[in-house]
Amino acid sequence: MQDSLQAADIAHKMSAKDFSRLSDFIYNSYGIRMPVEKKLMLQSRLQRRLRALNMTSFGEYVDYVFGKNGHEELVLMMDQVSTNKTDFFREAxxxxxxxxxxxxxxxxxxxxxxxxxxxxxxxxxxxxxxxxxxxxxxxxxxxxxxxxxxxxxxxxxxxxxxxxxxxxxxxxxxxxxxxxxxxxxxxxxxxxxxxxxxxxxxxxxxxxxxxxxxxxxxxxxxxxxxxxxxxxxxxxxxxxxxxxxxxxxxxxxxxxxxxxxxxxxxxxxxxxxxxxxxxxxxxx
CATH class of the missing domain: 3.40.50.150 (Vaccinia Virus protein VP39)
Structure with a gap:
């Protein structure tokens, strides 16, 4: 319950500007479409990275990602953003x-x-x-x-x-x-x-x-x-x-x-x- 409250507290802080910067970058660099309907999904998936970095706002996180030392974080960010569903013998x-x-x-x-x-x-x-x-x-x-x-x-x-x-x-x-x-x-x-x-x-x-x-x-x-x-x-x-x-x-x-x-x-x-x-x- 506490984790859910923390997640909600972080999630509501993603501004339209922060989402736009992230979604534009993800599309241009990785081809993954991120329309505004996916904002909640993006917030949810990136909350773990904010907690790992002891950050309390998406604005701080976005500045870090696009800063001069953010290259390694881009890889970790995409680990969270990409969808990875698969199975053995899928479409047999x-x-x-x-x-x-x-x-x-x-x-x-x-x-x-x-x-x-x-x-x-x-x-x-x-x-x-x-x-x-x-x-x-x-x-x-x-x-x-x-x-x-x-x-x-x-x-x-x-x-x-x-x-x-x-x-x-x-x-x-x-x-x-x-x-x-x-x-x-x-x-x-x-x-x-x-x-x-x-x-x-x-x-x-x-x-x-x-x-x-x-x-x-x-x-x-x-x-x-x-x-x-x-x-x-x-x-x-x-x-x-x-x-x-x-x-x-x-x-x-x-x-x-x-x-x-x-x-x-x-x-x-x-x-x-x-x-x-x-x-x-x-x-x-």
Whole structure:
């Protein structure tokens, strides 16, 4: 109750000017739309940063963020502002298509020895990246021999650390098929923790790094075979979506596959993609 009162006391002090400065910066630097309807959300998410810095007003916080020593705080601020919702096997039909169509096509039988490169853009806390690794590892064991690597990027350092640690609550992994749980998850030695961790050999197949999709260019490897960028672009306006998709696809091989989330579309966009299934595209 006391924390709620403190939060309310801080929240009401965000002026229209402070909100405008923050929302304009967030949109221009990170592409995330922050209309006035999201003022309460922004206030709520940043209250923790004010308390951590022993500040009592948003005006003081905004001045600090945009001051000469505010660079590190910008990273911590975006950890609070960015939305990071994800799950294992989210939109499962995408992984079915990966197994049934893409992997047989790209690996080309047992003689395939190259390494497939997959990018999970907007990977959040790693569930998508490790789902991809589970699916690809299982396919590799039962079909052709090939290597692969998953590269995950996100704007939030907080969720990226979760991905690196690869420790998840038991309820988060309930959706994972039992055979994959037995193969790829380790229970905590402390039964009170009720957590699991991704096995080391799977963790070794994934790497994670911070990346802002609004950057002019992306410091990631070229020639990915597959890119997943799902439920990320919904926070951008149409013009920004088109720009981001073109930058992402510039890192994709011709004939490589690109995945969007169920509510996202490339309709009326000038992008080098051809739809093969709803929300699944190939680079042309």
């Amino acid at each position: 039909h995408h992984f079915d298509f990966l197994v049934d169509t893409i992997l047989p096509e790209l690996t080309g039988g047992s003689s395939y020895k190259k390494s497939l490169k997959v990018w999970s853009a907007g990977c959040s806390s790693g569930e998508e990246a490790y789902t991809l690794a589970m699916v690809m590892e299982s396919y590799m064991e039962q079909n052709s021999s090939f290597d692969y690597h998953i590269h995950g990027t996100d704007i939030s350092t907080k969720v990226l650390q979760v991905a690196v640690d690869a420790v998840y609550k038991e309820e988060k992994v309930e959706v994972i098929p039992l055979a994959l749980k037995k193969r790829f998850l380790l229970r905590s030695k402390d039964p009170l923790k009720k957590t699991v961790r991704i096995v080391p050999e799977l963790r070794a197949k994934a790497s994670f790094a911070r990346l802002n999709l609004m950057d002019a260019s992306y410091d990631v490897p070229n020639s990915f075979d597959i890119i997943f960028c799902r439920n990320v672009l919904i926070y951008f306006d149409k013009k920004t979506q088109e720009s981001v998709i073109n930058k992402l696809v510039s890192k994709l091989k011709r004939g490589g596959y690109f995945f969007l989330g169920h509510s996202e579309s490339i309709m009326a966009m000038n992008v080098p993609l051809r739809q093969v299934k709803p929300t699944i595209f190939v680079k042309i």
